[in-house]
Amino acid sequence: MKNLLEHTGIEPGRLHFSWISSAESTKFVDVVKKITEEVKALAETKKYVKTSTQG
Amino acid sequence: MTAYTDKIRQIASKLLTEGKVDMVIGFRKGSIPMMNQPLFIKTPGEAQELIWDSHCALNLANYVTNRKEKIGIVAKGCDSRNLVTHIIENKITREQLHIIGVPCTGMVDRHKVSAMIEAEITAIEESGDSIKISGNGFSKELKKTEVLQENCAGCTHRNPVIYDELVGELVPEQSGVDPYASVREVESMSPEEKWNYFEDLISNCIRCYACRNACPLCYCPTCFVDESRPQWVGKSQDPTDVRTFHLLRAYHCAGRCSDCGACERACPMGIKVREFTKKLNKDCLELYGWEAGLTVDARPALDTFKADDPQDFIK
Amino acid sequence: MNLIQIDAQSWAKGIEKLKAVYRTFGPKKEKNDLEFKELQAGELPELHFQNTRMSPKALVYPQTQAMFTYSLDESREDCRILKEVKRDEKPQAAIGIRPCDALAFKLVQRNFDSREYQDVYWINAYEATTLVGLACDHPCSTCFCTSAGTGPFGEEGLDVLLIQQNDTLYAKAITQKGESLIQAAGWKSAAAKDAAGNMDALKTKAESEISAFVETDKLKQKKIMEIYEAPFWEAETFSCINCGTCTFVCPTCWCFDIQDETHGKSGVRMRNWDTCMSPLFTIHASGHNPREHKYERVRQRFMHKLKYYVDKYNDGIQCVGCGRCIRSCPVNIDIRKICNKMNSFDPQSCSCEVASS
Numbered sequence: 001m002k003n004l005l006e007h008t009g010i011e012p013g014r015l016h017f018s019w020i021s022s023a024e025s026t027k028f029v030d031v032v033k034k035i036t037e038e039v040k041a042l043a044e045t046k047k048y049v050k051t052s053t054q055g
Numbered sequence: 056m057t058a059y060t061d062k063i064r065q066i067a068s069k070l071l072t073e074g075k076v077d078m079v080i081g082f083r084k085g086s087i088p089m090m091n092q093p094l095f096i097k098t099p100g101e102a103q104e105l106i107w108d109s110h111c112a113l114n115l116a117n118y119v120t121n122r123k124e125k126i127g128i129v130a131k132g133c134d135s136r137n138l139v140t141h142i143i144e145n146k147i148t149r150e151q152l153h154i155i156g157v158p159c160t161g162m163v164d165r166h167k168v169s170a171m172i173e174a175e176i177t178a179i180e181e182s183g184d185s186i187k188i189s190g191n192g193f194s195k196e197l198k199k200t201e202v203l204q205e206n207c208a209g210c211t212h213r214n215p216v217i218y219d220e221l222v223g224e225l226v227p228e229q230s231g232v233d234p235y236a237s238v239r240e241v242e243s244m245s246p247e248e249k250w251n252y253f254e255d256l257i258s259n260c261i262r263c264y265a266c267r268n269a270c271p272l273c274y275c276p277t278c279f280v281d282e283s284r285p286q287w288v289g290k291s292q293d294p295t296d297v298r299t300f301h302l303l304r305a306y307h308c309a310g311r312c313s314d315c316g317a318c319e320r321a322c323p324m325g326i327k328v329r330e331f332t333k334k335l336n337k338d339c340l341e342l343y344g345w346e347a348g349l350t351v352d353a354r355p356a357l358d359t360f361k362a363d364d365p366q367d368f369i370k
Numbered sequence: 371m372n373l374i375q376i377d378a379q380s381w382a383k384g385i386e387k388l389k390a391v392y393r394t395f396g397p398k399k400e401k402n403d404l405e406f407k408e409l410q411a412g413e414l415p416e417l418h419f420q421n422t423r424m425s426p427k428a429l430v431y432p433q434t435q436a437m438f439t440y441s442l443d444e445s446r447e448d449c450r451i452l453k454e455v456k457r458d459e460k461p462q463a464a465i466g467i468r469p470c471d472a473l474a475f476k477l478v479q480r481n482f483d484s485r486e487y488q489d490v491y492w493i494n495a496y497e498a499t500t501l502v503g504l505a506c507d508h509p510c511s512t513c514f515c516t517s518a519g520t521g522p523f524g525e526e527g528l529d530v531l532l533i534q535q536n537d538t539l540y541a542k543a544i545t546q547k548g549e550s551l552i553q554a555a556g557w558k559s560a561a562a563k564d565a566a567g568n569m570d571a572l573k574t575k576a577e578s579e580i581s582a583f584v585e586t587d588k589l590k591q592k593k594i595m596e597i598y599e600a601p602f603w604e605a606e607t608f609s610c611i612n613c614g615t616c617t618f619v620c621p622t623c624w625c626f627d628i629q630d631e632t633h634g635k636s637g638v639r640m641r642n643w644d645t646c647m648s649p650l651f652t653i654h655a656s657g658h659n660p661r662e663h664k665y666e667r668v669r670q671r672f673m674h675k676l677k678y679y680v681d682k683y684n685d686g687i688q689c690v691g692c693g694r695c696i697r698s699c700p701v702n703i704d705i706r707k708i709c710n711k712m713n714s715f716d717p718q719s720c721s722c723e724v725a726s727s
Contacts, residue, residue, distance in 0.1 A: 002368050004305060007241060007334045008298075009250025017369045031370070047250060050295040050633065052436075085702040087512060092702035093609040113701065117611070170402040175420055177511045191508065259401060261424070261433065263645070265613035265700050281650045289631050290642050291434035321700035323615045324423070325402060 010047060013038040057181060059107040059157055062222040063129055066155050068102035070127045076153050079127035080118050081105040088179040088188075089165040093118055105129070107222070109181055112162035112204060114317040116271035120146045128152060129222075131159035133206075133315035135215035136348025137271040140311050143351060146274060149217075156218025158226040161199070161207030162316070166325040168202050171195075206316035206329060209234030216349055234314065235337045237330065253298065253331075259324045260297050262290075266328045267304055269321035272311050279303060305331035310339050310356040313348045373561035373569065374552060376539040384555030385414055385465070391554045392463040392500065395429055397422050406464060415466040417534060420510045425621035425694060426471050427478070429464055430495040431643075433618075437491070438639040442632065452639060457491070459498045463551060466504045469524035469531070470515045470690040474621030475501070476527040477688055481624045491641075500551045503528035507576055510693055514582040514706060518691030522576035523569075533569050540565060584709040586687050589680050596717045597677060598669070606708060607668035609701040614645030616695035616703070617671065622688050625651075646670050672708050 002015050016038075018031045067079040082091040083104045091110045095118075096102060107129070116137035119126055126147075130138060135154060141147045168188060169176065177190045186197045200208075209232045214225045241249055264280070267273045279287045280300050288303075289296040314336055318328045339345045342365050345356035376384065388394050389409065396415020398407040403423040404416055438452035475496060482492035506513070506522035515521055525531055529548030533540045540561055543549045552558075617623040627644035631637055644651055647667050653659040661667050679688035689705065696704050 001306070003338050004302065004331070004334055006246070007238075007249065008253045008302060008331070009246050009248075011246045019369050048295055048298070050289070050293055052291065052293045052295075052631075052638065086704040086707065087696060087702065090699075090702040094605070095608055118608070166402075175510050259405075261614075261618050263614040263618050264648075265611065265615050268611035268613045269700055277649075281648070290627070290629055291631070291640055292642075293434070321611070321613070323619065323698040323700065 011042050013042055014045065057108050059222040060105070063105050063107055063155060063157075064102040066220060066222065067096065067105055067127060068099040070153055071097070071099045071102070075125070076127040077124035079105070079129070079155075080115050081129040081155075082107065082111045082113075082115075085110070088176050089163060089168065107157065109161070109163040109186070109199060110165070110179075112165075112207075112316060112320050113269060114271050114313075114315045116141055117269065117317070119152070120271065120274045122147065122151070125151050126153070127155060129155045129157060130215050130218065131157045132210065132212040132214055132216065133159075133313045135217055136212060136313035137315065139217060139348040139351050140313070140355075141271065143355065149351065152219075154215065154218040154220075156215030156221045158215070158221065158223055159207075159210075159213045160226055161203040161210065161213070162320075163199065163202050164204040164207075165320065166322075167204075168197070170325075171197075171202075204316045204320065205237075205327075206234070206314045206319070208232065209236075210314075212313075212346075212349070217351070235333065238334050238337050241330070241334075253301075254294065256330060257297055257301055257326055257328075258294075260301070260326055261324060262292070262297060262300065263323060264300075265321040265323060266318035266326075269317040270308065271315075271317070272308050273304070275307075279307075301328065301331055304328075305335060308332050309335040310343075310345060310358070311347050312336055372543065373565050374541045374543075374557050375559050375561040375565065376541055376557050378537055380557060380559075381539060382414060384557050385409070386411070388463055388465075388551065388555050392461045392551070393458075394463050394465060395426070396465040406467075409465075417466055417504060417539075420506075420508065421468050421471075421692060421694070423694075423698070424619055425474065425692065426464055426467050427474065427621050429462065430475065430499055431478070431482075431492055431624070433643045434640055435491060435642075436638050436640045437628070439636065440630075440639065441636050443635040455638075457494065459494050461498050461500065462495075463500045463502060465502045466532070467501050467528075468506060468692070469503050469520050469522065469526075469528060470513070470518075470692040471621045472501045472503050472527035473520045473524060473690045474527070474692070477622050477690065478624050480683060500529045500547045501527065502530040502532060502548070502551065505531060505533045505573070505576065507534060507572065509576060509580050510697070511581055512693030512696045513580055513691060514584050514693065515691035516577055516580045517583040517586065518689050519686045520690055521573075522580065523573040533572060535568065535572065540569060582691075582693070582706055584687075584689075584691070584706050585713040586676070586680075586709065588713045589676055589687070589709075590684070592677070592712070592715065594673075594677060594681070597712050597715055598673060600712075600715050600717070602711055602715075603665045603669050606711065607665040607703070610647075610664055610668045610703055611701055612647045612649075612664050612667060613700065614643075614647050615698050615700065616705075617645040617647060618643060619694040619698045621690060621692055621694075622675070627651075646674070668703070672705070672712065675705075676709055676712055 006012050016035050020028050070076045078095045078097050080095045083094045084106050085091045089110045114137055115128055115134050142149050174190045176188045180187045184199045186199050188195050211228055288299045312332045339356050343356040394409045395406050396409050397404040397419055404419050405422050405424055406426040436455045440452050441449055482489040509522050525544050529545045531542045543552055625644045626641045628641045630639050652661045675688040
């Protein structure tokens with residue numbers, strides 16, 4: 001999934017996969033922080049945003 | 056390859072005479088150059104209609120999905136790999152099939168040949184490795200190797216992987232070919248360049264879905280683009296919807312695609328739709344050592360779990 | 371007839387003048403093939419070609435067309451009220467359209483501009499369009515226009531006919547709209563006296579180059595149900611993959627589907643080309659599909675063009691012989707063959723003949 005999306009132009013860092021157990025609360029916080037930072041750094045995406053139906 | 060024609064007719068006629076099959080699926084000569092038409096025959100007398108040349112590039116596995124008859128089917132390497140996938144996915148049983156295997160030396164790229172000449176090509180003849188095209192006031196000799204479909208030029212499974220009989224000697228498999236050169240080219244681009252490359256690639260798509268429908272893998276009773284509850288993807292020419300179709304079509308073929316090239320050949324607009332599927336084929340090979348449709352004894356890469364499957368993508 | 375002669379220089383000048391008055395479209399090279407596209411400043415329409423890959427029907431009838439917008443925001447006064455989308459109905463000109471494609475607009479007009487229904491989208495766009503035809507001097511081997519109601523020099527549906535001889539173009543105004551366009555372009559040098567005769571000779575020559583034909587004389591007298599139930603459909607449609615290529619490239623296919631697309635609280639009602647090749651075309655909300663099998667869908671396309679239309683309008687087939695569906699079909703379904711089969715079908719003597727086809 002990630003590979004083809006990135007191959008077709010989605011920036012690495014936009015899509016993340018993680019496995020977090022319900023017992024790993026600190027990992028959850030870390031992962032969410034990391035994702036938020038990385039996605040923020042990439043700024044708002046213009047890709048896969050459909051404008052034709054936004055009235 | 057044209058010499059196979061007689062043998063195919065002979066086998067088809069024999070199968071039908073002996074009642075071993077109810078029908079034989081093959082190709083007949085098309086009404087315009089470079090286009091042969093898939094057909095079925097049910098009587099030995101019709102066997103004369105069957106032919107073989109370098110324009111039999113569609114994938115005949117597409118025509119046996121869910122059929123109930125006993126079928127004789129003409130199959131080159133890629134067709135046979137899709138028959139294997141069909142058998143694994145219960146779209147047909149091995150017992151229903153009598154596979155007439157065709158060792159293949161590649162198919163001519165109709166888009167490429169048409170693009171080489173401004174005028175209309177009204178006739179095409181082949182003998183051995185040479186292809187002669189002609190039209191009003193011109194005639195040109197080409198080497199078949201120059202005008203092969205891209206998937207054929209990089210093919211490493213030209214011989215059928217399963218068959219009941221062959222129409223000729225097995226051909227040597229190609230070595231040293233690089234089927235993924237264009238994937239690597241795209242891989243070396245920046246995300247922006249990649250995005251634009253694919254935007255341009257599909258910019259003239261008319262959403263006729265010929266790529267999907269020519270593909271033996273696309274047999275869902277209702278395709279995701281045709282679902283309305285929920286409607287996964289819009290039906291307009293909005294570029295986001297067009298791209299979503301192409302992307303998801305490719306995903307649905309992941310680990311199942313034999314790179315037969317039927318999608319690309321079928322496209323009326325000449326779009327290189329294999330640029331999507333090829334990346335997944337390359338990943339399947341590199342990550343799982345998997346090539347689709349080589350044996351009925353193994354489950355496809357995305358259908359199995361092994362403890363040592365790569366999982367670097369999960370952080 | 372009043373022939374006007376246009377040399378290369380006044381051609382280029384005239385096209386630029388037209389761009390000030392009309393949105394000007396013409397065949398342009400697009401990825402190895404020609405398509406009708408708007409001509410930008412300095413661009414001339416390509417005049418040496420057989421035909422464009424897609425038909426020019428999209429100039430009047432785009433594949434996707436927004437009709438209305440709406441809001442679902444309860445706090446707004448116009449909540450759930452459809453608002454018409456503003457359309458650009460500035461005059462447009464299609465330069466270099468083939469006579470077959472021009473006639474196609476006339477055929478399609480029967481559907482969009484009838485006594486019962488007037489489709490303002492189509493009608494307004496059509497009325498805003500001036501069709502400048504280009505006579506075919508080298509028809510394709512798949513062209514069968516002369517047996518489909520027109521010809522390489524056919525004039526019906528055109529406003530102007532252009533004829534090319536060597537480097538000179540000759541223009542003939544056919545309608546008032548055409549006269550206005552020629553005036554706007556500033557083309558006025560009358561052709562030499564013998565030009566008309568030369569044009570007739572070119573016409574005869576081009577017509578003689580047409581090598582493909584369909585037989586349509588008996589379609590009208592056939593019984594609908596007999597052709598409908600003819601045994602050849604299953605075999606003839608076997609190769610069909612039910613893509614929409616034939617219907618999308620066809621200049622006379624007019625079917626569309628209306629969709630609402632909502633994004634958050636706002637949305638658009640649009641129409642898109644539809645295709646009778648798709649199961650979705652006829653599937654009912656209950657899940658029942660009256661055209662469940664692919665042969666039924668392919669049969670529908672041919673029955674519509676070659677029988678229902680023939681019966682309803684009594685003016686020939688709903689096909690202009692452009693040959694696009696033959697050239698573009700990925701699996702070589704050939705309308706010429708199907709048409710001839712339908713025309714010659716004889717339910718009394720067919721069973722054996724059909725079994726072997």
